[in-house]
Amino acid sequence: MTQVPMGAVPKKGEEKLKIRKRSNQSIWKQMKKNYAAYLFLLPKLVLFTLFVAIPVLWAFVLSFQEYKIFGSEFAGLQNYITVFQSAAFMAALKNTLLFTIVTVPFGVITALIGASMIFALGKVSQSFFRSAFYLPTVTSMVIIAMVWRWMYNYDFGLFNYILGWFGVDPINWLGQSSTALWALIIMQCLIPFGVGIIMYLASMGSISNALYEAAKIDGAGSLKQWWHITVPLLKPTTLYLVLLSTIGSFQVFTQIIMMTGGGPGNATETLVHLIYKTGFRDFEFGLAAAQSVVLFVIILIFSVIQFRVLRHDE
Amino acid sequence: MSKMFRKSVLTVASVGLAAGVLAGCSSEAEETGSAEEFEGTITIWDGPRWPDKDDNKFHWLEQKIAEYEEANEGIEIEMVQVPWAEMGDKLGVAIAGKGWPDIAPVDISGSAVSIDHIEQGVVEPLDAYIDDEAKKDFYENALDAYTYDGKLYGIPNSITLHTMLLNLDLFEEAGVTPPENGKWTYDEFLSAAKELTFDRDDDGKTDVYGFSTYIMPGYYEAWPFFYKNGGSPLNEDMTEFTFDDPETVQAIQDLADLKLTENAAPETHGGNDVGGTFQAWANEEQRTVAMQPWATWAIGAAQGAYPTNFMVAEYPAGDAEEAKTIGGVGGWTMFHQDGDANKKAAVADFMQFISTTDEQVTMAQNYGVFPARISAAEKDPFAENPEMARAMEMSEQVVMLPRHPEWRKIDEAIQTELQLVFNGEKTAEQAMADAKVVVDGLLE
Structure with missing residues (x-):
């Protein structure tokens, strides 16, 4: 197995190959097949969603508002x-x-x-x-x-x-x-x-x-x-x-x-x-x-x- | 205080309250609620105050909580200890997340809680719990600090002000006579500052400087100097920036020139190192500055942790011929409560319980602040502390900062420009002209 240095970026050809392979199987089937891996990922995914993804999305929403403690108002691009x-x-x-x-x-x-x-x-x-x-x-x-x-x-x-x-x-x-x-x-x-x-x-x-x-x-x-x-x-x-x-x-x-x-x-x-x-x-x-x-x-x-x-x- | 006595106080308070609101509508009476009927937890935040024999700086509030809980079965008071340096930031985060405590020690015009918060309903008005008769026992300026749009938003528990602290050992070493009764003109102050700047060991380097202070947003030790010629940052109706008037510009330049042209202040004069500035005056290992302005807490520090032979003096008077100082008011604020009128009443009751005349006397004697209650001041808490008594006399010279909703931004616009005057990058005239552009924009 080739050892890829940390931080290595896949080559263009490899990317295409992987994408093609993925399309042959449904994501759901893959998940079922690798359910143990997804179970191990789940805690991190939950934490990431709660403490990173949602706050980032919320910040984006907030950026279009005039923030008030009790009820913010839409401010458009102001x-x-x-x-x-x-x-x-x-x-x-x-x-x-x-x-x-x-x-x-x-x-x-x-x-x-x-x-x-x-x-x-x-x-x-x-x-x-x-x-x-x-x-x-x-x-x-x-x-x-x-x-x-x-x-x-x-x-x-x-x-x-x-x-x-x-x-x-x-x-x-x-x-x-x-x-x-x-x-x-x-x-x-x-x-x-x-x-x-x-x-x-x-x-x-x-x-x-x-x-x-x-x-x-x-x-x-x-x-x-x-x-x-x-x-x-x-x-x-x-x-x-x-x-x-x-x-x-x-x-x-x-x-x-x-x-x-x-x-x-x-x-x-x-x-x-x-x-x-x-x-x-x-x-x-x-x-x-x-x-x-x-x-x-x-x-x-x-x-x-x-x-x-x-x-x-x- | 016995449990029965506390219950009776509550009852009397509730009856009094009921009587007070009879004049109003009945729905208002329902909203006021009854502290006696509340069962649950009240959260209070506080910072460290004076230590007991075990070096516990929260012992005073812990004791008051124990007394109150004993007298009021079913009420539990949870104290959260917060360092003073973090109080503003933590409250800011708590407000943003709507996770505020029931009670916190904040000045509503301070950095943590603003007038904007009052307008948004984050802070509860207390008029239903403190009638006009009770208000008469507070100094007017203390009440004013917590009053907005005719409503009271906190119970004042202390008044602080800024004074000049003079190291008398250095005065003696330099052969300078301290100002009589602590009163002096700016010319006399300048002359003293120059004489107090000396090279102790003839090595060609200055060992002691006459004066120093620091400039930072939110800190006002230097500001009474800027008021000395009669100026103020905003006009009376707070529609115009006025620190650019020639008298104030001159006052600012005078203080910066102590370093820039008179060489009577160290290079760090006007910097942003609060701790370093204080150490230069108070630390026995340093004592490189003879005079500094500080809030009254420093008097306690100079009498305790940093024993110093010092005296309290007024800020020097300028063209206005009257010394001025900047004052601040501390107190307890109730944060927004969701509907439970009984809890509101209990929170207000506990706030009053820790703000009585006796408590304010205790606070004054141990914590280096002046009472906000007239009755507490009349008990002469500083009979054995002439320096604090001298500082208290200066309360007549107090001017309060403008209470504008955008004050924090205005303050930053001014202070960042002041920093550039003190490090010689701009003249006071240039800096205040630049500040005017920003501040007038904010005032619009």
Whole structure:
């Protein structure tokens, strides 16, 4: 059985083949045949329906309403018009895009490089670095944000302390519009992308050694092997990680609420923080739902583009 | 309090209530219900207050619940402990999901519950349970804070205000005389702030700054400075933004210039770090700022957890020649009840049970707030606490924030612009002109 790397995308021909096969049997017959599998899936399906599918659909419905506690009113496209006319939304979109465009490539590339370096080590060292890089992933972002807030502290933060060694004046990292968003971007970039490293390591293990041996015979050095064999064969994993981290970056929230509150001014306002404020501070749930739908569409567009650019074609 | 006594209080209250509503129509009397006839659970949310010997900060309400349940068989009161920092968000979520408690400690003009909620019926009016005679025992501004469209939407239990806290050790170290009786002009304050900014060890770096505060939506420590020349954010009928008048613009620029041109405030002045700002004044390890404005809770903190040699002073008076401060009112609010008139009566009864004169005296003495009841204030709860007594004198200077349904958005529009003034990115004039565009849009 061919081992398909995690996150692999089926080839076009395979897709067609599967669809044709499915059409020969009714879905009901298939379900009957594989009833045990569906039974195992049922709890997850119920939870998904209750806590994901229904709320998402409800948010879509809500986006066409002026929300009132006791009886909402149909508002047509008014919430969407408000979203696109809002300077705050546009500022948040701009900040979120900048955050995503910088942090996603940085995170994925460093994860790839990190995983490649770890993969070359012995098993004990691999286990150690795998755990070390995965640790931030299981640490609450609230805790990480608190630590970074301290590191950015003007008076006794780590960064200004280090700058002081070189005679550089301290920087008000989170207090100036010119530095606040970049401070958050730097923070995001310097938190190791643990999931990426783990997934790359898993995928690297499934690349056939014969390819490297053949390349060696052909005279390819380590770097050439990495560039021409490892990187292309990890493309499905890269696609998955890029999609995953793009969605995560568009939804950046905890750092914002813990470290800047969107300020100074609107310098660090992001889309999810704005949605949160619109919903739970202003209680304009219809407008917040419309903002969420717009964010969903933006993420969808980005995902489709990434999917098309990075998909694993023949 | 004995069970029999509690029952009799309930009975008297019910009779009084019945008498009070006789003037009204009979259907209204039916709607009022009877607390005695209710059996069931009442849910109340509260935040941590002062600790007992076991460091339990909910002991006061737990004790009151036990007393009430003992006196009222069949009524169970369930308390949900909520950190104050999360109270607004949790209530917001609860309101959105129609899962609100029966009672919560909120200011109806605050961030969790708004006038818009009152208009939508989320908060219950209490006029049927508190007659005009009972209302006379509350300070007018306390009642005003819970009154909308002529109806009372909460029982005020405390008044807070903002004061200036002066570290007297740093005044002494810098050889600066504190203001006599805590009263001063802005020029005197500015002069003190400059003198209090000094390099203790001659290493070329400033060790102590004269003043600092922070700017964040929903926080108003700095705002009395902006009122010093007679300004206010909105005009009287709340149709126009007025923080852009030249006097207020000057007042805002004055406070920002403490850092930007006078170097009498640290770089973090006007930032958004509430905890860090307080630590700079109160923490024994730091004490890098001599003067800061805080709400009255900080007086208790400076007398307890952060023992400091300090005095309470007024905000400096500006061109208006009168010191001003921003006040707030705390109290208990009843959330929407579905039809059960008896439950409503029981909820109102319990709210009154924890808002008596004695309870407000207890609260004042232990929790660093001023009573909302005149009778409680007359019991002189701060006889042995001159700093709180001094702060209480300032209640005459209190101005309340505008009570506009869109206040949270207006506040954010102003405060985000103020942040840019304090970090030097905009002048006060530019910032308030920009804020005016947004605020006038909201007022329309």
